[in-house]
Amino acid sequence: EDKVVQSPLSLVVHEGDTVTLNCSYEVTNFRSLLWYKQEKKAPTFLFMLTSSGIEKKSGRLSSILDKKELFSILNITATQTGDSAVYLCAVAYSGAGSYQLTFGKGTKLSVIP
Amino acid sequence: GAVVSQHPSWVICKSGTSVKIECRSLDFQATTMFWYRQFPKQSLMLMATSNEGSKATYEQGVEKDKFLINHASLTLSTLTVTSAHPEDSSFYICSARVGQETQYFGPGTRLLVL
Numbered sequence: 001e002d003k004v005v006q007s008p009l010s011l012v013v014h015e016g017d018t019v020t021l022n023c024s025y026e027v028t029n030f031r032s033l034l035w036y037k038q039e040k041k042a043p044t045f046l047f048m049l050t051s052s053g054i055e056k057k058s059g060r061l062s063s064i065l066d067k068k069e070l071f072s073i074l075n076i077t078a079t080q081t082g083d084s085a086v087y088l089c090a091v092a093y094s095g096a097g098s099y100q101l102t103f104g105k106g107t108k109l110s111v112i113p
Numbered sequence: 114g115a116v117v118s119q120h121p122s123w124v125i126c127k128s129g130t131s132v133k134i135e136c137r138s139l140d141f142q143a144t145t146m147f148w149y150r151q152f153p154k155q156s157l158m159l160m161a162t163s164n165e166g167s168k169a170t171y172e173q174g175v176e177k178d179k180f181l182i183n184h185a186s187l188t189l190s191t192l193t194v195t196s197a198h199p200e201d202s203s204f205y206i207c208s209a210r211v212g213q214e215t216q217y218f219g220p221g222t223r224l225l226v227l
Contacts, residue, residue, distance in 0.1 A: 041220045042219055
């Protein structure tokens with residue numbers, strides 16, 4: 001059973017569009033939610049969210065967490081072709097006495113000129 | 114800061130041989146490193162958690178005798194794929210834990226076993 005579910009699985013938009021990527025989770029002993037961007041190689045860190053309702057922002061990217069409804073969104077405004085990548089959501093939680101990080105399957109974003 | 118390197122980037126080997134992959138934290142010390150495997154068009158799957166100075170903790174279904182992990186220092190963890198077979202061909206990625214939860218990833222190693 002998937003603990004972290006991302007939607008949509010794939011998305012194609014035109015440059016300049018705004019996109020919203022979704023991540024819902026179901027874990028006990030939640031610690032934080034992390035967003036990563038994966039192009040051809042390993043994921044690069046975008047955001048870590050621990051508190052509800054506080055928006056994290058970096059340039060055209062922003063993200064927010066809702067711990068009551070158990071989801072997070074990642075927004076990208078004025079998309080560019082360089083934003084094309086797989087965006088991964090991961091949830092850190094305490095399991096079996098240790099720290100665990102579980103990834104969703106990712107959302108593949110394609111930005112076309 | 115928080116740069117993680119992996120070596121090699123690419124490796125092609127014959128079936129039955131062993132392959133060692135190194136993961137280094139370049140500008141910080143990492144008591145905990147993680148090893149992931151990623152198959153095409155799939156997400157990252159955690160293989161094991163590597164703690165400096167102690168035995169690695171393996172995820173269910175991962176053979177510890179096949180995937181040997183050594184975390185000999187605070188900046189180096191190694192993964193050795195022993196007696197590699199074609200089904201071991203994958204993208205292997207390490208990460209190092211920084212602070213409470215954030216993990217920074219190495220660039221990954223693509224393994225192709227012929």
